[in-house]
Amino acid sequence: MVKHRGFETITVVQKGLVDHADSTGAAGRYGNGDVQWMTAGKGVQHSEMFPLLNEDGDNPAELFQIWLNLPRKSKMVQPHFKMFWNEDIPRYTKSDEKNNLTHIEILVGHFDGKKAQDSPPDSWAANAENHVAVINLQLDPNATFTIPPAIQGIHRTLYFYKGDDLRIDGEAFPEYHGAAVDPDVEITLQNGSETSKVLILQGRPINEPVVQHGPFVMNSKLEIYEAFEEYQRTQFGGWPWPKYDMVHDPNAGRFALHADGTVDVKTSGF
16 A cells, blocks of 8 residues: 555556555556556555456566656645546557558547547646647557657657667667657657557646655655655545455456446456
């Protein structure tokens, strides 16, 4: 179980399942392409467990958790979480001149004239003028893909997390490395002989002081001290679940139980 204040987590589960429970009373099971977006705001405790549903073999998991800062005005909003289910994530494919394919997932924001689902209301990403985007690319062997330009004034980073031989505008891009690129020019990716995967992370800087200590991201040291003091005093509302390491019913499918009691159940398989 972990505690957070002052920022958001965007959890992208590419393989496997995650069981969520938090101090607001929300819970869920998601994975295999789903994305959970949690606004910690003024403070939340949550657990992320990995249910071992396959008793006869491995239960692999592969995920990213991206931390997105909140602006000063939103750091103390009510906690909130939202599911972007796999079935609802915009996806499309582009072919290069040699008919090699690149598969694009728009997880957050706008990209190439297409749009993801709406961000949570208090997020820095909720304002389209901040150009926050998280895009997942999968390049087939030997594929070429040109990333279209954005605008000046934002930060854009590429993270190469799977593959063998990928080049950015002709320069070698080592696996498990990130590269800050100029956002307002085209960037061409040339893939080698194996499938490659790349995350695009971008957004306009908030341009406010940032002080991080462990699970808290605030604007000053004093606010960090206040976060620890409040957590010790209130536990951010306490823990409403019977266990700190909550794992849901093995027979449950993918679902989201929200703090207001509404339930979203996905009837499709795991």
